[in-house]
Amino acid sequence: MQFFFEVLIAGLLSGVMYSLVALGYVLIYKASGVFNFAQGAMVFFAALTAVGLHDLGLSLWLAVPLTMVAMIALGLVTERVVLRPLVAQAEITLFMATIGLTFFIEGLAQAIWGASVRGLELGIADVPLDWLLDHANMAISQFDLIAAGIAAVLVAALAIFFSKTKIGRALRAVADDHQAALSVGIPLHHIWGVVWAVAGFVALVAGLLWGARNGVQFALTFVALKALPVLILGGFTSVPGAIVGGLIIGASEKLAEVYIPPLLQTLFDTQMNLGGIEGWFPYVLALLFLLVRPEGLFGERIIRRI
Amino acid sequence: MFYREAGQFKATYAEDNRIFPIRQDRIVFAFIIIFAFLGVPLLASIGLVSNYTFTAILTPFLIFSLAALGLNILTGYAGQLSLGTAAFMAVGAFASYNFMLRIEGMPILVAFMLGGLCAAGVGIVFGLPSLRIRGFYLAAATLATQFFIVWCLTKIGWFTNYSSSGVISAQKIAILGYTFESSMSKYLFVLSVVSVMALLAKNMVRSNIGRSWMAIRDMDMAAEVIGFRPMRTKLMAFAVSSFYCGVSGALFAYAYLGTVEPEGFNLDLSFRILFMVIIGGLGSILGSFLGSAFIVLLPIVLSITIQFLEHSIGLNLPSGIGSSIELMAFGSLIIFFLIVEPHGLARLWQIGKEKLRLWPFPH
Numbered sequence: 001m002q003f004f005f006e007v008l009i010a011g012l013l014s015g016v017m018y019s020l021v022a023l024g025y026v027l028i029y030k031a032s033g034v035f036n037f038a039q040g041a042m043v044f045f046a047a048l049t050a051v052g053l054h055d056l057g058l059s060l061w062l063a064v065p066l067t068m069v070a071m072i073a074l075g076l077v078t079e080r081v082v083l084r085p086l087v088a089q090a091e092i093t094l095f096m097a098t099i100g101l102t103f104f105i106e107g108l109a110q111a112i113w114g115a116s117v118r119g120l121e122l123g124i125a126d127v128p129l130d131w132l133l134d135h136a137n138m139a140i141s142q143f144d145l146i147a148a149g150i151a152a153v154l155v156a157a158l159a160i161f162f163s164k165t166k167i168g169r170a171l172r173a174v175a176d177d178h179q180a181a182l183s184v185g186i187p188l189h190h191i192w193g194v195v196w197a198v199a200g201f202v203a204l205v206a207g208l209l210w211g212a213r214n215g216v217q218f219a220l221t222f223v224a225l226k227a228l229p230v231l232i233l234g235g236f237t238s239v240p241g242a243i244v245g246g247l248i249i250g251a252s253e254k255l256a257e258v259y260i261p262p263l264l265q266t267l268f269d270t271q272m273n274l275g276g277i278e279g280w281f282p283y284v285l286a287l288l289f290l291l292v293r294p295e296g297l298f299g300e301r302i303i304r305r306i
Numbered sequence: 307m308f309y310r311e312a313g314q315f316k317a318t319y320a321e322d323n324r325i326f327p328i329r330q331d332r333i334v335f336a337f338i339i340i341f342a343f344l345g346v347p348l349l350a351s352i353g354l355v356s357n358y359t360f361t362a363i364l365t366p367f368l369i370f371s372l373a374a375l376g377l378n379i380l381t382g383y384a385g386q387l388s389l390g391t392a393a394f395m396a397v398g399a400f401a402s403y404n405f406m407l408r409i410e411g412m413p414i415l416v417a418f419m420l421g422g423l424c425a426a427g428v429g430i431v432f433g434l435p436s437l438r439i440r441g442f443y444l445a446a447a448t449l450a451t452q453f454f455i456v457w458c459l460t461k462i463g464w465f466t467n468y469s470s471s472g473v474i475s476a477q478k479i480a481i482l483g484y485t486f487e488s489s490m491s492k493y494l495f496v497l498s499v500v501s502v503m504a505l506l507a508k509n510m511v512r513s514n515i516g517r518s519w520m521a522i523r524d525m526d527m528a529a530e531v532i533g534f535r536p537m538r539t540k541l542m543a544f545a546v547s548s549f550y551c552g553v554s555g556a557l558f559a560y561a562y563l564g565t566v567e568p569e570g571f572n573l574d575l576s577f578r579i580l581f582m583v584i585i586g587g588l589g590s591i592l593g594s595f596l597g598s599a600f601i602v603l604l605p606i607v608l609s610i611t612i613q614f615l616e617h618s619i620g621l622n623l624p625s626g627i628g629s630s631i632e633l634m635a636f637g638s639l640i641i642f643f644l645i646v647e648p649h650g651l652a653r654l655w656q657i658g659k660e661k662l663r664l665w666p667f668p669h
Contacts, residue, residue: 085645093648096581104637107637
C-alpha cells in the first residue's frame, strides 16, 4: 500500500511537469486556434539555450533572463513570419506549418549549441525528502515537490494575468471570437505576439525543470508529445484541464507501468519483458476517455449545426 | 495553343466517364507510364540511370507515394486526420513477413494482400474513435495507434520471430520462380503494384464510395441527414487507407530496406507521409505522387547543396552542423511552401493547366 502511494505521488508530481508543457499548447490554441506542435521544440530550445549560456560562463541568473529574451523574440518572429501570412487558412495547414516550425527550431537549437547531452544544475538536489522518509517511510523526491510548487505558482500567475489584466481580458476576447474582438478595437496581431511570448516563457520554465530532471537532450521533444494526451484529456481550451489532465496522466502512467506488466505476464503466462507501457498507455487512456466525453474534461461543449 | 480540348466531343457515356477526358492528358500520361516501365530500364541498361537512383530515389518515391495515397484517402478524401500512418505500414510489413515465414509456399503477392488486410483490420479498430471525435482530438488519439503498435511489435517476440534484436530480414521477392534481386527488377515490381493500386484508388474516389467520403469530409452531419451512414463510410475509409498503407509498408520492408525493425516505423515516418499529403495536395491522387517526390528529393538535394557549398567555398562545417542545417532548411521550406501554396503542388499543376490552355494568348 505504501508502495502504491509512493508511485502515485511520484506520478502526480511528474504529471505536474506534463501539465507545464500542456499549458503552452493551451495558451496558443485558446488565443489563436492554432494547434502549435512546435511547443515541444520550444521547450527543447529554451532548455538548450539556457544551458548553453550557462556553460559559456554566465550565471544562471543571467542566463535565464537572456533565454527569456530569446524565447520572446522567437515567439514574435514566429507570429510575424509563419502565422500572419497563414491567417484564415485551414486548421490543418496551420498545424502542418507548426510541424515545419518544429523541424526548424530543433535544427536551430542543435546548430547553435550542438547535439550532445548537457546536464543542468538548478541547485535543487533530486533526493528523497528526509522528513517524509523518516515519518511516513516514503521516498518522495524533493526536486519533484519544488517543481510542482513552481508549476502551481506559474498557473496562479497565469490565472491572474488572464483574469485581472487588460491584456488578459483582450486575450480572452480574442479567444472567444476573432472578428468581434477585432471590431471592438483589440489589436489582434499584438495579442498573438503576447500569447506566443507567454508560451515561450512557459516553455522556458518547463524546459528548465525537465532539463534539470532528465538532462538537456533531444529526448525532451518526446516529453512534449506526452503533453498531447494531457491535452485531449483536459480539453484543448482549458487551463485547469491541462493541470488536471496532467495529474491524471502522470499518476495513471506510473501506476500502469508498475502494475500492468506483471498482470499481463500472468494473464498470458509468459516471461516476456512487457515494460515500457508508459510509452503508449497515456494515449490509449486518453482515447478511451474521449469515447465517453469527446470534448475532454473541461473543453467547451461542441455544438454542431448544419 | 496545344493544350486545348476544343473539338473533342464526348459521344458516349464511357467517353464522358474517362479518367483523362482531354486527349493531351491521355498522351502525356501514356508517355509517363511507358517511360516508367520501358524508358527507365532502357536508360539503365545504357548506364544513364545508376543503381543508386533506383535504390535511393525511384523505389522509395513509389513506396512513399503509395503510403501517401493511403493517407490521402483518409485525410484528404474522408477528412479524418491521422498521425498513425507508420503504424499501419508496420502492421502490413510484419504481417506479410509472418505469412511468408509461417505458411509454406505462400505467394508473395498474396502475402502482401493479406498483410494489407491485417492493416485494414487494425485500421478499423483504431478508426472506431473517429465516430465520436474529430479534428485534432482525433489526430492526438491516432498517436495511440502509433505508439501501441510499435510497442507490441517490439515487445511481443512472435511478430519478429523471436529475433533478439527485433530486426527482421524480409524474404526474397519471387513470383513464379523469378526472383526479384536487382534494384531495377525491384523497381519494376514496385512500379507495377503501385500503378495498379493507384488506378484502383482513382476509380474508387470517383465512385459512390469516394463521393460518400467527400460528403462526410465536407460536413458529416449534413451527409448523415441525406442518408450516408457515417459509421460505414468512416470505417471504410480507415480500412481502405490502412490497406494501402499496409501494402506500402510491406513493399517498404521487402523491396526497399530488406531488413527492418519496428522502430523504423516511428512517428517521424508518419509525419513525413503527412507532409507528402499536405505538400502534394489534400484530396488529390496526383498530389500524393508529387508530394512524395518532393519529400524524397528534398533531403537529397539539400545534402548535395551543403556538400557542394562546403567544397566550393571551402566552408568547413563541424560535423553535425550540416544535418542541423538540413533540418532547418527542411522546416523552413515546408513553411514557405504552405504560405505560398496552401493547397499543395496538385493545385499548382491545376493553375498551370489553366495557364497552358490560354498560352500564348493573354485571354
